Amino acid sequence: MKRILPVFFIFFVFVVGGGWSAHSDERPRYYFYNTETNINNFASLKMEFDIYLSNHGSYLLQPFDLRENFEAVIHEKKGDVYLLSSWHLKELQQKRVPLEIALVGTSKGNTTQRKVLSAKKDIVNFAMLKNTVVAAAGSEEYVHSILKQILGKGQETLLKDIKILIVPKDIDAVMAVGFGMATAAISAESGLDKLAMMSPNQFKELHSLGFSEKDYLLIAATLKKTDQQETQLLDVLRKMSETDAGVANLKMLGIDGWRAVQ
Amino acid sequence: MKIINFCKALILLVAFLGSAGFAQSNKVLIVNSEKAVYRYETIATEFKKVLQQNAYQWAEFNLDSHANVEAELKQFIEQENPALIYCIGTQAYSLVHNVAPNKKMLFSAAINWRRLDVGAGTYGVANELSSAQELSLLRHFFPTIKTIGLLYNDSFSREYVETIKKDALASGINIINKPIDDTQEIIGALNELLPKIDMFWIISDPVVLSNKESVQQIFQAAQQQKKPVYAYSDVYIEQGAVLSISADIATIGRQSAGLAMMANQDKVPGGTVQSPAGSMVTLNKCALDALKLKFNQDALDSVNKIVGCEQ
Structure with a gap:
């Protein structure tokens, strides 16, 4: 008993203390996790967003680098707004998590994007990707799922023979092909547009082997039955594109505005 | 059996x-x-x-x-x-x-x-990262930069500088390079170089970067002439570099x-x-704003770390 008491005490202090510190700041939050990038610029993102948000209410951004932690917050069902990829949202909806799209991110007027599998022009079909490296940004699960979708049915063996190299961002993936570190890359179409601007010669050497289905850009989702607090949070998001500071913050997320989905 | x-x-x-x-x-x-x-x-x-x-x-x-x-x-x-x-x-x-x-x-x-x-x-x-990678990324973040200057020591960095010049040419960037033999030559070389360039590039040259004073001289001269400094490592961000691009270690x-x-x-x-396939990009927003330098906003989603004035 003498041994158990101190252990119990430490456990109690840890659990209660941890819970207290996590909930000590009850300000409404935007919870953010993106399966489509490995940039992990969370300190910068939080700092810039919190400065912006402090001028529009008592709100905070809470970015996550681990999917499990982000999903744990959703399961707490505290309300607030969740910023996540369309792919991730679908995954959660399949698990019957009651999240619904409130806003979708826009970029240059578009709300959707496709992922492209691009390679140098001497790679003329999927079969030539056997035993090669494909570079891509995002979580491994996400990249694997997108590659599977692009390759299509009946390519399970090929999928196993492709080595995926996870890089921090789209632009690294497409450049990896040009510089010979990978045979192909998966990126958003905008990633190829960026390559065309910064390295036209490399861009000319590439061609598209396949595309994923079109999907929304970043999503702002809420748990069903949006309350007043969530409505306010969404309103702040929607108005971000009206100021330079707001747009600069959105650009860090790879979007330039938000649009309601009908 | x-x-x-x-x-x-x-x-x-x-x-x-x-x-x-x-x-x-x-x-x-x-x-x-x-x-x-x-x-x-x-x-x-x-x-x-x-x-x-x-x-x-x-x-x-x-x-x-x-x-x-x-x-x-x-x-x-x-x-x-x-x-x-x-x-x-x-x-x-x-x-x-x-x-x-x-x-x-x-x-x-x-x-x-x-x-x-x-x-x-x-x-x-x-x-x-290879110089071609750095230049491509640099062009992504600062598309209006046309002329970049750098100091180097011929014995240590001649081949690297030649590669940079070749890669820069392919990227549509003009490189003005100035060799030095000793850190005492830094101030004179900078006075000659800075008026001719849009940006100064700190390369990993052991003679140019042989002591703290030489690094300080570079940043002081660049600040006086309102020229941005790009560096190969984020250790120079604190001293005033606007951007650093290095390899992502993971x-x-x-x-x-x-x-x-x-x-x-x-x-x-x-x-x-x-060459490393992943890059780590640090942007010094404070230095950027002070210089009123044009930065490609669409590249912000490729920045790993943004440093503000309060940090």
């Missing part, structure tokens, strides 16, 4: 030897120059994650954990008989090269790998693992040394 049992035993024996042989041929030995170095340990961790996903076996040898390093390493290599040895850091590579010159080797985190003895059975991932680990597996299966030519 005895024959059947004998056959069963034979099949089991063959299966056992076969699996042992398979495991042996896939085994990688990781030799880490110094486990306490965060950079090395991050690389090792990512490397092991990929090996694990692909059912490869590995053993580890950390140089800083052994008193008689050379003898113990030699013994360990003989004992483990790995198919490939992954060396993290220059010290690990040099040592392995001495004690097991006939083993397949892969290196990363080796400073100035071009000075290493890289044979046909050696593979590597460079420690620094990617180096993953990339090395991919290369190790390909090398083990002889699917890449011996002597292959790749």
